[in-house]
Structure formats: C-alpha cells, structure tokens
Amino acid sequence: MRISVQEQPFDLGQESAAFAAGHRDMGAVVTFTGIVRDLPDDPMEAMEIEHYPGMTEKAIAQMAQEALERFTLGDVLVIHRYGRLVPGEMIMMVATAARHRSHAFEAATYLMDYLKSRAPFWKREISAGGAEWVAATEADEDALSRW
Amino acid sequence: MDVLYFAWVRERIGMPREAVQTDAVTVRDLVAELSAREERYAAAFEDISALRVALDQELADFDAPLAGVREVAFFPPMTGG
Numbered sequence: 001m002r003i004s005v006q007e008q009p010f011d012l013g014q015e016s017a018a019f020a021a022g023h024r025d026m027g028a029v030v031t032f033t034g035i036v037r038d039l040p041d042d043p044m045e046a047m048e049i050e051h052y053p054g055m056t057e058k059a060i061a062q063m064a065q066e067a068l069e070r071f072t073l074g075d076v077l078v079i080h081r082y083g084r085l086v087p088g089e090m091i092m093m094v095a096t097a098a099r100h101r102s103h104a105f106e107a108a109t110y111l112m113d114y115l116k117s118r119a120p121f122w123k124r125e126i127s128a129g130g131a132e133w134v135a136a137t138e139a140d141e142d143a144l145s146r147w
Numbered sequence: 148m149d150v151l152y153f154a155w156v157r158e159r160i161g162m163p164r165e166a167v168q169t170d171a172v173t174v175r176d177l178v179a180e181l182s183a184r185e186e187r188y189a190a191a192f193e194d195i196s197a198l199r200v201a202l203d204q205e206l207a208d209f210d211a212p213l214a215g216v217r218e219v220a221f222f223p224p225m226t227g228g
Binding site for chain 2: 034050052054055058059080091092112115116117118119120121122123124133134135136140141
C-alpha cells in the first residue's frame with residue numbers, strides 16, 4: 001500500500017506500470033485518474049487545492065486499509081495532489097489490485113467515494129470571474145451510504 | 148490547544164491557526180466561545196451544519212468532548228478526489 005500526498009505532478013503511465021508489475025498473483029488491476037476539467041461557461045485559469053497536512057495522509061491510509069480488507073485486495077495506491085493546477089492536469093489517481101476484476105473495480109469506486117467526502121481536501125476554482133470554493137454535493141454524501 | 152481553520156473558514160477568520168486557552172467542555176461550547184469574541188468568528192460559525200470538525204485529526208461531531216484534545220480543526224465539507 002502506498003499513499004502519496006504531493007504538490008508535484010505524477011507520471012500516470014509509470015505509476016500504473018510499476019503498480020501492475022509488482023503483483024504476479026493478482027489478475028486484475030484497476031486505475032482511476034481525476035483530471036482538472038474546464039468550466040463550461042467561465043473558462044477556468046486554475047484550480048487550487050488546499051489540504052490538512054497530517055490528517056490527509058492518515059485519513060487516506062485508513063480508507064485504503066479498509067478497502068484492502070473489505071475487497072481482499074493485493075495492493076492499493078493512492079496519489080493525490082494539492083496546490084495550484086491548471087485544466088488538463090491530473091489531480092489524483094487510485095490503483096487497486098485484486099485476484100479478480102469485480103473486487104478491483106469495486107474497491108476503486110469505494111476509494112473514490114470516500115476520497116471525495118472524507119479526505120480533507122478543499123478545491124477552489126479560479127476564473128476571470130473570481131475565485132470560488134467548490135461546494136460538496138448531496139450526491140457525494142449519498143454515494144457513501146451504499147457502502 | 149491549537150485551533151486550525153481551512154478553506155473559507157480560514158478566509159473568514161483571517162488566519163490558518165491559533166493557540167486558544169479554553170475551558171470549553173465540548174466543541175459546541177468552543178464554537179460559542181469563539182463566536183462571542185469577534186464578528187469574523189461569528190460569521191465563520193454562523194451555520195455549523197455547513198461545517199465539519201476534526202479532533203486530533205479525526206472527524207468528530209460538535210457534541211464531542213474536548214478533554215485531552217490538542218488540535219481542533221474547523222472546515223467546510225471536504226471536496227477531494
């Protein structure tokens with residue numbers, strides 16, 4: 001299990017390949033990548049991501065450990081960036097390795113649902129129209145109830 | 148104890164952290180104490196249903212006791228991922 005909370009970009013291809021290569025007994029690897037997307041009406045200059053150093057790493061490690069046990073995973077990788085990002089940049093990735101694909105897919109979804117609402121990150125969108133904190137949605141919170 | 152603020156809570160209060168001497172028994176008591184200090188605190192804590200709190204870096208609720216707690220953090224609902 002590896003958790004990295006970092007400001008610098010990561011190399012998706014390299015991270016995915018290294019993660020997949022490390023697990024000869026695991027038949028399935030799922031990766032998810034989150035990318036900063038532009039706003040439809042008000043072009044975004046940047047997204048700023050603030051986090052709570054210390055709690056962030058702990059909270060993610062807890063969810064990753066939970067996912068490992070619950071979905072009998074072979075391994076988990078979570079990389080999440082903070083700081084100033086521009087549209088098109090990768091914000092984060094998760095990778096899960098399991099013996100069979102259903103567990104790897106489910107675990108990735110589980111981790112994304114938890115990262116969204118339980119990892120202490122806050123996003124702010126910066127555009128010509130000003131800066132706005134991204135609000136959490138009810139759908140994000142509801143997504144947790146299925147687990 | 149140290150009190151930390153993040154995102155728009157930090158902006159409203161105007162600082163990221165401060166040391167607070169308090170006899171508050173619960174988080175709710177601490178919020179009342181801070182809100183009584185100055186308008187900027189009252190503005191930040193106006194609607195605590197829009198806020199989350201962590202005690203020593205674990206999510207907690209507003210009725211949680213503060214005994215033994217070293218770090219309290221207030222912030223809006225998280226938007227990770």
